[in-house]
Amino acid sequence: MTTPDLFADAAAGPVGHWHQHADVVVLNTDVLTALATVPDGLATLVISSPPYNIGKAYERQVTLDQYLAWQSTIIPELIRILARSGSLCWQTGNYVEAGEVFPLDLYFYPLFKKAGLTLRNRIIWHFDHGLHASKRFSGRYETLLWFTKTDDYVFNLDPVRVPAKYPGKTHYKGDRRGQPSGNPLGKNPSDFWAFLQSQWGDAVWEIPNVKSNHPEKTVHPCQFPVELVERCVLAMTNPGDWVVDPFGGVGSTNIAALKNHRKSIGIERDEAYCAIARDRIRQFQAGTLKLRPMGKPVHQPTGQEKVAQRPLAWDEVGETDHGTDQPR
Numbered sequence: 001m002t003t004p005d006l007f008a009d010a011a012a013g014p015v016g017h018w019h020q021h022a023d024v025v026v027l028n029t030d031v032l033t034a035l036a037t038v039p040d041g042l043a044t045l046v047i048s049s050p051p052y053n054i055g056k057a058y059e060r061q062v063t064l065d066q067y068l069a070w071q072s073t074i075i076p077e078l079i080r081i082l083a084r085s086g087s088l089c090w091q092t093g094n095y096v097e098a099g100e101v102f103p104l105d106l107y108f109y110p111l112f113k114k115a116g117l118t119l120r121n122r123i124i125w126h127f128d129h130g131l132h133a134s135k136r137f138s139g140r141y142e143t144l145l146w147f148t149k150t151d152d153y154v155f156n157l158d159p160v161r162v163p164a165k166y167p168g169k170t171h172y173k174g175d176r177r178g179q180p181s182g183n184p185l186g187k188n189p190s191d192f193w194a195f196l197q198s199q200w201g202d203a204v205w206e207i208p209n210v211k212s213n214h215p216e217k218t219v220h221p222c223q224f225p226v227e228l229v230e231r232c233v234l235a236m237t238n239p240g241d242w243v244v245d246p247f248g249g250v251g252s253t254n255i256a257a258l259k260n261h262r263k264s265i266g267i268e269r270d271e272a273y274c275a276i277a278r279d280r281i282r283q284f285q286a287g288t289l290k291l292r293p294m295g296k297p298v299h300q301p302t303g304q305e306k307v308a309q310r311p312l313a314w315d316e317v318g319e320t321d322h323g324t325d326q327p328r
């Protein structure tokens with residue numbers, strides 16, 4: 001890779017122009033305007049979490065049909081910029097209207113399929129925090145649809161293997177009887193992204209979503225954890241490849257790519273988020289950006305902490321009163 005020319009954006013040149021010699025690009029403009037400047041077949045990975053049309057500060061809520069019609073205009077452009085060996089990862093949650101839940105991946109799947117992509121995995125990203133629902137079960141996962149453009153796609157399993165639960169297992173019959181049956185590099189991380197820390201299996205590693213006590217938290221309300229993107233970057237691209245995030249937010253994809261020696265383009269309409277993205281990239285380059293290391297175990301309560309103990313007052317309330325269970 002050449003010396004990074006970081007910010008091919010409005011501040012450093014024409015708005016929305018992809019910069020041939022940049023390794024990290026932040027394009028501060030509308031997604032369609034920006035994509036039009038990206039060459040055909042550039043990206044080995046397109047990865048994003050689009051707006052969910054749920055009334056966040058950065059979006060104007062419309063009907064589900066209008067939202068999908070808008071997203072449908074972007075899909076042909078995403079496929080145009082995708083390399084033949086490329087992957088597209090689309091991470092979504094639920095759109096909710098009048099208490100009815102519409103899982104967005106159910107709606108995106110036919111759009112991408114009709115556009116010619118092939119689904120390789122529907123990955124469940126499990127996290128332990130979020131709103132406490134009172135009229136349905138609390139949502140604790142979102143999904144990531146992984147599509148490829150052709151059957152000839154990049155997939156590097158070894159860099160993303162995780163420790164096996166029982167690495168000491170051996171073949172119990174045949175020529176290899178008694179020899180280790182697993183892979184010394186670990187096992188496939190599976191399509192459920194909450195994985196075991198050690199062979200003892202008592203501590204779960206999860207990729208937490210980025211909430212206020214997360215080291216990566218910025219003012220953005222829906223940030224990707226960098227480690228979620230990193231797993232896709234490592235598995236689906238090779239060093240020097242281009243990774244594009246069409247709804248780049250505060251640059252989590254740029255950072256995951258840079259950290260793993262890939263080139264990247266983040267597209268983001270909001271200038272304030274672009275400014276944070278540039279700042280995070282600069283901090284990463286200076287070695288000062290706080291990141292949750294990939295695969296770091298989530299804190300497991302020992303049961304001794306005050307917050308892990310059942311409040312004494314609950315014993316006085318009686319067995320049937322379990323509180324209001326309102327969103328917090």
Ligand SMILES: C[S@@+](CC[C@H](N)C(=O)[O-])C[C@H]1O[C@@H](n2cnc3c(N)ncnc32)[C@H](O)[C@@H]1O
Nearest residue numbers: 030031051058223224247248249250252268269
């Ligand atoms: C779910 S967030 C993505 C956050 C990102 N994954 C991160 O880690 O920061 C969706 C982003 O899309 C941006 N956005 C919404 N409409 C857009 C448009 N038409 N063009 C470009 N960006 C847009 C929003 O400002 C928001 O930051």
